[in-house]
Amino acid sequence: MTERTPTEAARDIPEATVARLPVYLRALTSLAEAGTATCSSEELATAAGVNSAKLRKDLSHLGSYGTRGVGYDVEYLRYQIAREIGVTQDWPVVIVGIGNLGHALANFSGFRSRGFRVVALLDADPSRHAEQVAGVDVRPFSDLAAIVAEHGVAIGVISTPAHAAQDVADAMVSAGIRSILNFAPAVLSVPQGVDVRKVDLSIELQILAYHEQRKGPAGLDGRLEAPA
Amino acid sequence: MTERTPTEAARDIPEATVARLPVYLRALTSLAEAGTATCSSEELATAAGVNSAKLRKDLSHLGSYGTRGVGYDVEYLRYQIAREIGVTQDWPVVIVGIGNLGHALANFSGFRSRGFRVVALLDADPSRHAEQVAGVDVRPFSDLAAIVAEHGVAIGVISTPAHAAQDVADAMVSAGIRSILNFAPAVLSVPQGVDVRKVDLSIELQILAYHEQRKGPAGLDGRLEAPA
DNA sequence: GCCGGTTTGTTCTCGCGTTCACAAACTTCT
DNA sequence: AGAAGTTTGTGAACGCGAGAACAAACCGGC
Numbered sequence: 001m002t003e004r005t006p007t008e009a010a011r012d013i014p015e016a017t018v019a020r021l022p023v024y025l026r027a028l029t030s031l032a033e034a035g036t037a038t039c040s041s042e043e044l045a046t047a048a049g050v051n052s053a054k055l056r057k058d059l060s061h062l063g064s065y066g067t068r069g070v071g072y073d074v075e076y077l078r079y080q081i082a083r084e085i086g087v088t089q090d091w092p093v094v095i096v097g098i099g100n101l102g103h104a105l106a107n108f109s110g111f112r113s114r115g116f117r118v119v120a121l122l123d124a125d126p127s128r129h130a131e132q133v134a135g136v137d138v139r140p141f142s143d144l145a146a147i148v149a150e151h152g153v154a155i156g157v158i159s160t161p162a163h164a165a166q167d168v169a170d171a172m173v174s175a176g177i178r179s180i181l182n183f184a185p186a187v188l189s190v191p192q193g194v195d196v197r198k199v200d201l202s203i204e205l206q207i208l209a210y211h212e213q214r215k216g217p218a219g220l221d222g223r224l225e226a227p228a
Numbered sequence: 229m230t231e232r233t234p235t236e237a238a239r240d241i242p243e244a245t246v247a248r249l250p251v252y253l254r255a256l257t258s259l260a261e262a263g264t265a266t267c268s269s270e271e272l273a274t275a276a277g278v279n280s281a282k283l284r285k286d287l288s289h290l291g292s293y294g295t296r297g298v299g300y301d302v303e304y305l306r307y308q309i310a311r312e313i314g315v316t317q318d319w320p321v322v323i324v325g326i327g328n329l330g331h332a333l334a335n336f337s338g339f340r341s342r343g344f345r346v347v348a349l350l351d352a353d354p355s356r357h358a359e360q361v362a363g364v365d366v367r368p369f370s371d372l373a374a375i376v377a378e379h380g381v382a383i384g385v386i387s388t389p390a391h392a393a394q395d396v397a398d399a400m401v402s403a404g405i406r407s408i409l410n411f412a413p414a415v416l417s418v419p420q421g422v423d424v425r426k427v428d429l430s431i432e433l434q435i436l437a438y439h440e441q442r443k444g445p446a447g448l449d450g451r452l453e454a455p456a
Numbered sequence: 457g458c459c460g461g462t463t464t465g466t467t468c469t470c471g472c473g474t475t476c477a478c479a480a481a482c483t484t485c486t
Numbered sequence: 487a488g489a490a491g492t493t494t495g496t497g498a499a500c501g502c503g504a505g506a507a508c509a510a511a512c513c514g515g516c
């Protein structure tokens with residue numbers, strides 16, 4: 001079931017580690033731009049905002065890319081992580097729902113610079129089809145299947161209102177998309193084998209509000225004060 | 229250290245549970261709008277996309293708000309969760325960095341409808357100070373401290389480019405903000421007692437790419453095929 | 457070639473979160 | 487009132503992830 005060929009990557013990387021690899025990648029890119037050729041786990045961990053032991057354990061899942069007594073070669077490690085994540089190749093992406101957030105996503109440079117290429121912007125509202133956003137035409141939602149087939153799109157982004165999200169997800173799945181990034185505040189149901197990650201802005205704020213509420217009404221200098 | 233007054237909320241809710249409470253809240257609001265007066269843990273769990281046992285354990289941390297053999301009163305439970313999170317009160321919020329994403333956030337209706345009120349939009353670029361977004365003036369970044377003091381702002385949102393994020397965070401902290409939602413792809417360092425949550429769009433896509441890469445080149449029908 | 461200093465990779469332990477399974481409690485029907 | 491049927495709340499087992507601590511490996515000097 002979870003077996004692979006022994007020659008190919010038989011290792012499976014823990015989910016928590018996978019979520020941190022992009023952070024390491026960014027830190028390494030930053031170090032490389034600063035001209036650093038080599039770094040220790042301690043330095044890299046600081047740059048990534050994590051514990052050095054955790055960093056080493058994470059990296060050990062990819063292989064032994066460091067040198068004891070020396071550290072890691074920045075450029076080499078950067079490439080290895082990028083390859084492991086899969087961002088050395090080009091990922092075509094479609095964005096559905098070109099409202100405020102869709103606009104922002106289409107213009108977001110961080111996608112392009114990390115191997116993601118927005119091949120199409122789709123919206124059900126015909127009044128938007130005249131627009132061009134970030135150099136890409138906004139096209140009718142009904143073109144989804146054709147676009148996915150043409151470009152081999154595997155990743156879809158949903159930035160529609162909540163009530164439309166499930167329909168969009170269904171259409172994406174039947175068009176062959178197997179990974180969805182969902183910004184709509186709705187729970188999506190998809191068949192097995194399809195990955196969904198959700199980003200919910202208001203949930204993040206609510207989590208902050210919860211902790212804020214418990215910190216006390218208004219710490220004069222910020223520390224929790226003993227109650228009488 | 230972690231002790232509180234026994235009369236006040238002595239319970240501390242696990243972080244994983246806190247992260248799900250807003251999801252339950254949304255599901256309950258949805259049920260209430262559909263006219264449902266009562267629901268079982270099974271129904272609510274389905275609506276929220278989680279396991280029913282997990283839901284019950286989560287809710288048990290808030291108290292015993294259900295009735296055995298019956299279920300939960302939708303409106304009553306909705307209020308209890310809202311109160312626990314703190315969204316029954318009004319939270320003034322400032323957004324710093326009014327680029328594409330800042331625009332989208334300022335216009336996002338999900339904030340207003342959940343007890344968050346955008347009291348100010350700030351940007352360091354003077355050319356933006358003429359604008360008005362979502363009925364709120366864009367003001368100079370240097371006004372931060374005054375605005376925070378005037379409105380009692382406790383929560384700040386950073387939607388600037390990465391290179392500006394740390395400076396903004398520092399300014400927020402010294403202005404008295406203790407909770408930060410960071411959209412900039414940068415690791416923020418803040419003093420103890422200040423909460424930071426980060427939302428990184430490209431990281432989410434990279435995580436999807438990793439899993440997509442491992443699913444195989446192009447599953448004809450979606451399932452993983454045995455390699456020779 | 458050997459020794460001291462440095463840094464990685466790994467082992468071990470601990471705590472948190474998830475899930476199962478079941479007793480307690482409530483409703484309804486007879 | 488009692489029994490049958492539901493549904494909640496919780497005790498217990500299990501697995502994953504975090505962090506500390508240490509052995510293995512590498513570099514440089516003598």
